[in-house]
Amino acid sequence: xxxxxxxxxxxxxxxxxxxxxEAERGVLGSILLDAGSDSRVLDLCTENGITPExxxxxxxxxxxxxxxxxxxxxxxxxxLTLNERLRTLNRLDDIGGTAYLQALIDETPTAAxxxxxxxxxxxxxxxRAVIACARDAERRCFDEAVSADLILGEVEQQFLGIAxxxxxxxxxxxxxxxxxxxxxDRLFSLGPGGVSGLPTGFANLDKKLKGLRNGEMIVLAARPxxxxxxxxxxxxECVALGKDIYGRPMKGDNARPHPVGVFSLxxxxxxxxxxxxxxxxxxxxxxxxxxxxNPKKINQQLTRAASDLGKAPIYVDDTGGLDVMDMRAxxxxxxxxxxxxxxxxxxxxxxxxxxxxxxGRQIETSQISGQIKSMxxxxxxxxxxxxxxxxxxxxxxxxxxxxxLSDLRDSGAIEQDADVALLLRRPxxxxxxxxxxxxxxxxxxxxxxxxxxxxIVRLDFDDALTxxxxxxxxxxxxxxxxxxxxxxxxxEL
Numbered sequence: 001x002x003x004x005x006x007x008x009x010x011x012x013x014x015x016x017x018x019x020x021x022e023a024e025r026g027v028l029g030s031i032l033l034d035a036g037s038d039s040r041v042l043d044l045c046t047e048n049g050i051t052p053e054x055x056x057x058x059x060x061x062x063x064x065x066x067x068x069x070x071x072x073x074x075x076x077x078x079x080l081t082l083n084e085r086l087r088t089l090n091r092l093d094d095i096g097g098t099a100y101l102q103a104l105i106d107e108t109p110t111a112a113x114x115x116x117x118x119x120x121x122x123x124x125x126x127x128r129a130v131i132a133c134a135r136d137a138e139r140r141c142f143d144e145a146v147s148a149d150l151i152l153g154e155v156e157q158q159f160l161g162i163a164x165x166x167x168x169x170x171x172x173x174x175x176x177x178x179x180x181x182x183x184x185d186r187l188f189s190l191g192p193g194g195v196s197g198l199p200t201g202f203a204n205l206d207k208k209l210k211g212l213r214n215g216e217m218i219v220l221a222a223r224p225x226x227x228x229x230x231x232x233x234x235x236x237e238c239v240a241l242g243k244d245i246y247g248r249p250m251k252g253d254n255a256r257p258h259p260v261g262v263f264s265l266x267x268x269x270x271x272x273x274x275x276x277x278x279x280x281x282x283x284x285x286x287x288x289x290x291x292x293x294n295p296k297k298i299n300q301q302l303t304r305a306a307s308d309l310g311k312a313p314i315y316v317d318d319t320g321g322l323d324v325m326d327m328r329a330x331x332x333x334x335x336x337x338x339x340x341x342x343x344x345x346x347x348x349x350x351x352x353x354x355x356x357x358x359x360g361r362q363i364e365t366s367q368i369s370g371q372i373k374s375m376x377x378x379x380x381x382x383x384x385x386x387x388x389x390x391x392x393x394x395x396x397x398x399x400x401x402x403x404x405l406s407d408l409r410d411s412g413a414i415e416q417d418a419d420v421a422l423l424l425r426r427p428x429x430x431x432x433x434x435x436x437x438x439x440x441x442x443x444x445x446x447x448x449x450x451x452x453x454x455x456i457v458r459l460d461f462d463d464a465l466t467x468x469x470x471x472x473x474x475x476x477x478x479x480x481x482x483x484x485x486x487x488x489x490x491x492e493l
Contacts, residue, residue: 017056017127017128017131018124018127018128018131019056019057019124019128020120020121020124021056021057023117023120023121023124024055024056024057024060024117024121025060025103025104025107025108026107026108026113026114026117027041027045027050027064027114027117027118027121028060028063028064028067028104029104029105029107029108029111030108030110030111030113030114030117031045031067031077031111031114032077032078032079032082032101032104032105032108033105033108033110033111034111034114040111040114041111041114041118042067042068042071042077044114044115044118045064045118048118048119048122049122050064050118050121050122050125051064052064052065052068053125054121054122054125055121055125056124056128058094059094059095059096059100062091062094062095063082063095066082066085066086066089066091067082070082070085079101079102079105082101083098083101126162129162130159130162133155133158133159133162136155136158137151137155137158140154140155146354147323147354149323149326150323150325150326150354150355152326152329153323153325153326153328153329154325156329156332157325157328157329160332195210195211195251196210196211196213197209197210197211197212197213197214197382198211198212198213198239198258198341198342198382199211199212199238199239199244199250200212200235200238200239201234201235201237201238201239201243201244201245201250202234202235202238202244202245202457202459202468202469202470203244203470204457204458204459204470204471205444205457205459208446208449208452208453208455208457209420209446209449209452210452212235212239212342212382212384213382213419213451214380214381214382215376215377215380215381215382216376216382216383216419216420216450216451217372217373217376217382217383217385217417217418217419217420218382218383218384218385218418218419218420218421218422219348219385219386219387219408219414219415219418219420219421219422220232220384220385220386220387220422220424221386221387221388221389221403221407221408221421221422221423221424222388222389222403222423222424222425223388223389223391223393223394223401223403223425223429224388225429226424226425226426226429226442227424227426227442227461227466227468228347228386228424229266229267229346229347229386230275230279230461230466230467230468231424231442231444231459231468232344232346232384232386233262233272233275233276233344234279234467234468235344235384236260236262236314236342236344236384237276237280237309237312237314238250239258239260239341239342240257240258240259240260240312240313240314241257241308241309241312242255242256242257242258243255245467245468245469245470246469257311257312257313258313258341258342259313259314259315259338259339259340259341259342260312260313260314260315260340260341260342260343260344261315261317261331261334261335261338261340261342261343261344262314262315262316262317262343262344262346263317263319263322263327263330263331263343263344263345263346264316264317264318264346265318265319265320265321265322265345265346265347265350265351266346266347266350267318267346268318269316269318272316272318275466276309277302277305277306277309278465278466279462279465279466279467280305280308280309281298281301281302281304281305281306282301282305282465283298283301283302283465284464284465285465285466286464287464313338315334315338315340317330317334320350321350321352322351322352323351323352323353323354324351324352324353324367324368324371324372325353325355325371327345327351327375328371328374328375328378331343331375331379332378332379335379335381340381341381342381342382342383342384343375343376343379343381343382343383343384344383344384344385344386345372345383345384345385345386346386347385347386347387347388348365348368348369348372348385348386348387348388348414349365349387349388349409351368351372352364352368353367353368353371355367365413365414366413369413369414369416369417370413370417372385372417373417373418387408387409387414388409389403389407389408389409389423390407390408390409392404392406392407393407393425399430399431399432399433400425400427400430400432400433400434401425401429401430401432401433402425402445403423403425403445404423404447405421405423405447405448407423408421415448418448419448419449419450419451420446420448420449420450421446421447421448421449422444422445422446422447423444423445423447424442424443424444424445425442425443425445426441426442426443426461427441427443428441439463440460440461440462441458441459441460441461441471442458442459442460442461442468443456443457443458443459444456444457444458444459445457458471459471
């Protein structure tokens with residue numbers, strides 16, 4: 001015997017969305033009763049995020065919108081002036097005439113309870129917003145043309161948007177000025193060589209950038225095989241361990257480990273771990289792969305390095321071809337679960353944006369870049385995103401193959417969205433470069449720095465270890481450099 005199950009596509013229940021007519025009328029009546037004071041009730045509405053959409057009844061929406069416009073125009077607000085304003089706009093009949101305005105005043109005993117009425121209106125509005133998001137999510141789930149991962153990411157963002165509205169994350173101007181003065185005081189306490197953001201672990205780079213600042217998008221761009229992944233992972237290692245590239249504790253609160261999230265779209269987690277472990281231990285990885293080194297000789301180095309590096313709070317997601325919205329959703333979960341303080345993305349051109357994929361790679365890359373910048377601001381942490389450069393440096397006829405910001409591949413939006421743009425090159429890769437013979441030299445051009453100076457930073461690069469270090473000939477700016485990166489040297493430090 002066949003059983004009749006309820007259909008999943010049955011029409012939704014025709015229930016009335018959550019609202020409180022009495023509370024809405026109470027808020028509007030309090031505003032009119034408050035006319036003789038300094039618009040305290042309207043100020044309370046603004047502080048609590050009340051908008052015309054917070055009201056369920058169309059007449060109440062129209063009334064609140066009109067009252068807000070009158071307040072912004074510094075007009076006198078009472079039943080008489082409101083009545084005249086609505087009559088001028090030919091909207092008096094839309095709210096029920098003069099009788100409705102008088103009823104609002106008569107039904108509201110006092111404006112002293114306005115905050116209580118406002119909270120009820122706000123709560124009901126949040127419930128309606130949650131219901132709307134849930135219904136939109138249900139509708140999208142039946143669209144087979146859109147991937148489930150993309151829907152999940154967008155729905156999560158919508159619900160978090162409601163949470164942000166509830167928490168009221170915006171700062172007043174007074175709070176912003178106070179926070180800025182506090183930040184300036186911290187800078188003064190750090191002294192001339194202090195670092196205000198997360199230190200990179202490289203003294204030369206920190207002197208130019210003053211660390212990695214929250215909410216900033218840092219683009220590290222280079223041609224293939226220049227070492228951009230190595231530099232990004234060296235920075236991630238230093239931040240996660242709370243130590244500079246030579247194993248020395250970083251000053252102040254920065255000496256503690258800072259959790260790092262890594263989206264590796266190119267390399268697997270195992271490949272990244274192998275590269276970082278060998279570099280940290282001071283053992284060339286290719287010699288291990290080819291069996292050119294005695295295991296007994298390096299076992300102690302690798303064991304000690306594995307013990308130290310294994311404690312680093314680094315969280316790697318090596319899913320290939322991630323959609324940028326899915327990446328943002330995963331980053332939010334990383335931030336909530338692991339309290340990450342830095343994100344590294346390797347690399348931008350391997351990201352996708354399904355929504356704009358059919359509109360050309362340039363538009364798609366622009367959207368990806370914009371979403372990564374938004375992610376940095378939303379999570380309030382620095383995001384290092386690696387990017388490929390076009391063949392421009394090699395085609396210009398410049399013997400040094402020096403890259404420019406305009407060489408950022410696929411879209412000029414990357415240059416626009418970036419707060420910091422680092423262009424990496426190695427003179428030994430360009431035969432016409434005057435410093436071609438220097439096989440260890442790596443040059444980082446700080447081509448864009450929204451909150452600081454630009455200029456050249458010189459680093460060392462050990463090709464066998466895929467590991468960078470500070471350069472001693474930085475023009476007299478670098479002190480107390482220790483070029484020994486071996487585990488033994490770290491143990492002594």
